[in-house]
Amino acid sequence: MKPYDHLYLSPHFDDAVLSCGGQIARHTAAGQSVLVVTITGGDPPAEAPSDTVAMLHQRWATSLAAVPGTFRSAWHFPTNPQEEEAAKPSLEGAAPGDLSVGAAIVAQRRAEDRAALALLGAEPLHLSFLDCIYRCGPDAEALYPGPADMFSPLNPADEATIAALAEAFAALPPAHQVYLPLGVGNHVDHLATRRAAERVFAAPRYYEDYPYTARPGALTEALPPETRAAWSAATVWLDEAALAAKTAAVGAYASQLSSFFANADDLAAQLRADGRRALADALADGDTAPAWAVAAERLWAAPSS
Numbered sequence: 001m002k003p004y005d006h007l008y009l010s011p012h013f014d015d016a017v018l019s020c021g022g023q024i025a026r027h028t029a030a031g032q033s034v035l036v037v038t039i040t041g042g043d044p045p046a047e048a049p050s051d052t053v054a055m056l057h058q059r060w061a062t063s064l065a066a067v068p069g070t071f072r073s074a075w076h077f078p079t080n081p082q083e084e085e086a087a088k089p090s091l092e093g094a095a096p097g098d099l100s101v102g103a104a105i106v107a108q109r110r111a112e113d114r115a116a117l118a119l120l121g122a123e124p125l126h127l128s129f130l131d132c133i134y135r136c137g138p139d140a141e142a143l144y145p146g147p148a149d150m151f152s153p154l155n156p157a158d159e160a161t162i163a164a165l166a167e168a169f170a171a172l173p174p175a176h177q178v179y180l181p182l183g184v185g186n187h188v189d190h191l192a193t194r195r196a197a198e199r200v201f202a203a204p205r206y207y208e209d210y211p212y213t214a215r216p217g218a219l220t221e222a223l224p225p226e227t228r229a230a231w232s233a234a235t236v237w238l239d240e241a242a243l244a245a246k247t248a249a250v251g252a253y254a255s256q257l258s259s260f261f262a263n264a265d266d267l268a269a270q271l272r273a274d275g276r277r278a279l280a281d282a283l284a285d286g287d288t289a290p291a292w293a294v295a296a297e298r299l300w301a302a303p304s305s
Contacts, residue, residue: 001173001174002173003033003173003174003175003176004033004034004035004123004173004174004175004176005027005032005033005034005175005176005177006024006027006032006033006034006035006175006176006177006179007034007035007036007037007172007173007175007177007178007179008020008024008034008035008036008037008178008179008180008207009037009039009169009178009179009180009181009193009197010036010037010038010039011038011039011040011181011187011189011190011192011193012038012039012040012131012189013038013040013041013109013110013112013113013126013253013256014112014113014116014250014253014256015181015190015209016036016038016179016207017036017116017117017120017246017249017250017253018210018211018250019181019207019208019209019210019297020179020207020297021120021245021246021247021249021250022236022238022242022243022245022246022275022295022297023236023238023242023297023299024036024117024120024121024122024246025120025121025241025242025245025246025249026236026238026242027122028120028121028122029121029241029242033123034120034121034122034123035122035123035124035125035172035173035175036113036117036122036123036124036125037125037126037127037172038113038124038125038126038127039127039129039165039189039193040127040129040130040131040132040189041106041110041126041127041128041129042106042127042128042129042130042131043102043103043106043107043128044102044103044106044130044131044134045102045134045136046102046103048102049133049134049136049140049141049142049145050133050142050144050145050146051145052133052142052144052145052146052147052149052150053102053133053134053142056133057101057102057105059258059259060105060255060256060259061101061105062258102134105255108255109253109255109256110126112252112253112254112255112256113126113253115252116249116250116252116253117249119245119248119249119252120245120246120249125172127168129161129164129165129168131189132144132150132158132187132188132189132192133150135158135161137155137157138157143155143157143158144188149188150187150188150189151185151186151187151188152186152188153188154188154191154192154195155188158188158192161192162192162195162196163196165192165193165196165197166196166197166199166200169196169197169199169200169201170200177204177205178197178201178204178205179204179205179206179207179299180193180194180197180198180201180204180205180206180207181193181194181206181207181209182194182206182207182208182209182222182223182300183209183222184208184209184212184213184218184219184221184222185209185212185213185215185218185222186221186222187209187212190209194206203301203304205234205299205300205301206299206300206301206302207297207298207299207300208278208297208298208299208300209222210271210274211260211270211274213274213277213278214270214273214274214277223300230302230303231300231301231302231303232300232301232303233282233285233298233299233300233301234298234299234300234301235278235279235282235287235289235296235297235298235299236296236297236298236299237279237289237290237292237293237295237296238275238293238294238295238296238297239292239293239294240294242295243271243272243275243294243295246271247267247268247271247272250267250271251264251267271295272294272295274295275294275295275296275297276294276295278295278296278297278298279293279294279295279296281296281298282296282298
């Protein structure tokens with residue numbers, strides 16, 4: 001297997017770019033190889049397992065509807081579950097009716113991820129695990145049926161998923177450095193990725209999960225003061241070019257933009273603000289920023305056992 005200099009584990013298609021897009025741009029600009037592995041890249045079930053799924057599908061479809069050039073501007077999406085059967089758009093060569101709305105959106109998100117990582121000079125790899133909103137227990141009931149459930153403790157029925165994730169991670173290409181989510185915000189897919197990865201990788205770096213870092217206190221909840229002192233932080237300074245590359249790459253995830261940003265200007269402003277937050281945190285911890293740094297991203301290393 002081809003080895004990589006850097007391997008990023010991304011629970012969803014956009015997580016690594018939202019959180020680490022600037023450092024990925026810096027790595028590739030320096031000639032280093034980067035592989036971004038998206039965990040939840042699998043096709044969802046044809047039937048939405050919860051009202052939350054139906055709501056999210058509609059939100060994502062609405063985000064896409066205003067953007068020309070792909071299926072999003074040409075196809076109708078359901079406004080209620082009864083329209084699901086009549087709204088099966090095609091994508092990437094599939095004949096009309098071949099894909100459910102959920103599968104079409106996931107296929108579009110794969111395409112967005114490839115475009116975003118191409119802008120950064122990184123390579124994508126999509127695993128086939130399901131997003132938590134699609135995962136069901138033995139009784140076929142959704143494990144995480146409501147919006148709040150996605151940020152609750154892991155369902156015990158998900159232990160099999162974590163074991164399967166660890167097995168899949170062990171089969172990934174070798175890399176000099178592996179990066180995984182710290183778990184800021186407590187999204188269950190981020191927590192599952194971290195737990196599984198910690199079973200496999202000996203000395204990973206943990207990245208701060210954006211956009212959850214934008215919520216006051218969220219980073220402290222993930223890394224409380226009583227444990228933070230034992231961890232070590234490394235700061236990746238970003239110049240304007242790296243921040244611009246990150247902003248452009250995040251902008252490639254068109255289906256997700258309305259979930260986080262009002263428009264392109266807001267996207268750029270919010271990414272800059274979080275980069276300035278990380279820079280300020282680094283300065284407060286005693287780091288000295290180079291004169292050209294306009295933002296930062298921070299990585300954490302757990303205390304060695």
